[in-house]
Amino acid sequence: MRLETVLIGSFAALLSVGLVGCSNAGGPASAKAASKKGGGDVPVIVAVAKTKDVPVELDVIGNVEASSTVTIKPQVSGELTKAHFREGDFVNAGDLMFEIDPRTLQAQIRQAEANVARSEAMSRQAQANLARDIANAEYAKSQAGRYTQLAQEGVISKEQDQQFQSQAQAQNEAVSADRAAIESSKADIAANHATLDNLRVQLGFTTIRAPITGRTGTLLVKQGNIVTANTSELVTINQLQPVFVAFAIPESQLKSVSGRFGKEKIEVLAAPQAGGEDPHRGVLTFYENTVDPNTGTIKLRGTFPNEDRKLWPGEFVRVRLRLDVLANAVVVPNQAVQTGQDGQFIYVVKDDKTVESRPVTTSTRTGQELVIASGLKAGETVVTEGQLRLAPGMRVMVRTPGAGGGQRGGGPPKKS
Numbered sequence: 001m002r003l004e005t006v007l008i009g010s011f012a013a014l015l016s017v018g019l020v021g022c023s024n025a026g027g028p029a030s031a032k033a034a035s036k037k038g039g040g041d042v043p044v045i046v047a048v049a050k051t052k053d054v055p056v057e058l059d060v061i062g063n064v065e066a067s068s069t070v071t072i073k074p075q076v077s078g079e080l081t082k083a084h085f086r087e088g089d090f091v092n093a094g095d096l097m098f099e100i101d102p103r104t105l106q107a108q109i110r111q112a113e114a115n116v117a118r119s120e121a122m123s124r125q126a127q128a129n130l131a132r133d134i135a136n137a138e139y140a141k142s143q144a145g146r147y148t149q150l151a152q153e154g155v156i157s158k159e160q161d162q163q164f165q166s167q168a169q170a171q172n173e174a175v176s177a178d179r180a181a182i183e184s185s186k187a188d189i190a191a192n193h194a195t196l197d198n199l200r201v202q203l204g205f206t207t208i209r210a211p212i213t214g215r216t217g218t219l220l221v222k223q224g225n226i227v228t229a230n231t232s233e234l235v236t237i238n239q240l241q242p243v244f245v246a247f248a249i250p251e252s253q254l255k256s257v258s259g260r261f262g263k264e265k266i267e268v269l270a271a272p273q274a275g276g277e278d279p280h281r282g283v284l285t286f287y288e289n290t291v292d293p294n295t296g297t298i299k300l301r302g303t304f305p306n307e308d309r310k311l312w313p314g315e316f317v318r319v320r321l322r323l324d325v326l327a328n329a330v331v332v333p334n335q336a337v338q339t340g341q342d343g344q345f346i347y348v349v350k351d352d353k354t355v356e357s358r359p360v361t362t363s364t365r366t367g368q369e370l371v372i373a374s375g376l377k378a379g380e381t382v383v384t385e386g387q388l389r390l391a392p393g394m395r396v397m398v399r400t401p402g403a404g405g406g407q408r409g410g411g412p413p414k415k416s
Helices: 002-025 028-036 103-153 158-204 251-258
Strands: 042-048 050-072 078-083 096-100 207-209 214-216 235-250 267-272 280-287 297-304 316-333 338-340 343-349 355-359 361-366 369-374 381-385 396-398
Touching: 042 343, 050 214, 050 297, 050 361, 103 158, 235 251, 235 280, 235 316, 251 280, 251 297, 251 316, 267 297, 316 361, 316 381
Parallel strands: 042 396
Antiparallel strands: 042 381, 050 235, 050 316, 078 096, 096 207, 214 235, 235 297, 267 280, 267 316, 280 297, 316 369, 338 343, 343 355, 343 381, 361 369
16 A cells, blocks of 8 residues: 555656746746737727717616606586596596586576575665655755754744654665665675576586596596595596606716706706617706705605606616716727736737836726727727736737637728
8 A cells, every 4th residue: 555655645646847938938038028929910890099079978777757647536426427538548637527417506606696696686775765754855855954944943842843853864874774784785785696607516516527648547436426525536647748757866967957957958868677679868956955965865756748658657777877978089899908017908909019007097888899098099999808818918819899810911900
């Protein structure tokens, strides 16, 4: 057993020495030697860094809200005799929706009209009484004047004179009573007219029309049921044109929004989470007056015309808010930027067809391109495919995307 152990250990040592020798044979020295030969150019695909105006956008999840929601309740009690729509119909403001039995109110209106007519007749009677009593008062006054003169001349007694004076005073009081009766009849007429007007308004409430344009929901009370004024809920209408989309952004982005709000139209895009549709375009119309201390976010709301009625209340959508625009930003394809131990870098193709590893700082992403904040200039050529075989200083051969072989002699694209 000891002899076998020694033999196995010796064999393992010899094997490790052989592997080390093979490894050294294919190391940097051999790579440098290979690069000095004619076939060492690495085929790569390149692109030219360019400048463009890049929008700075924020993607969040939002919730669609109806711009107006109305729950219809009757304003009079009675039997629901007719519903003039089907559940889920779109209705326009002013469309007839419900009818409530009007017969009770119609009878009350006829009674109120009779009361008005009676009050007006009593008023005319009071006016006639007033005219009669005024005439009597004038006559009694003239009689009292003559009898006073006769009493002074001693033709009649003083007692008779006082009697005629009392009759004249009574007629004056009758005139005052007639005037008060007329005022009372006028007040009675006004009260009866008010009652009549109120009943006519109540009668108008027996036909219920849509207060807004929108889509109806479930019919909550069926035809034939008794409804109670200001209590029974009949149906809910949601206004879908326009609609609101509510969402929240980090408080760190508030200044970029508040500084532009009111000075320009801030565009908001909303798309269904399932995708497959072009985003809907709206405008930012509101942001909350306080930051939520629990989440560190602030609520915003965009208004969308929703002309095709595809945004639905309660739906969750992907919201994109444009915060700013980076003018003349340097952009390269996403795949040009690599990540190493020291951070992000790009292989830049120089005029002599060698590559340089350039550290860069990236900013925002726009589609399939990435904004380079520092480390690269517009017009420089960068490697987009083939970076795994590259090292700084190596020569490259530019090939056409999708082609199997390289194109010698073409070199990097000309700088623009």
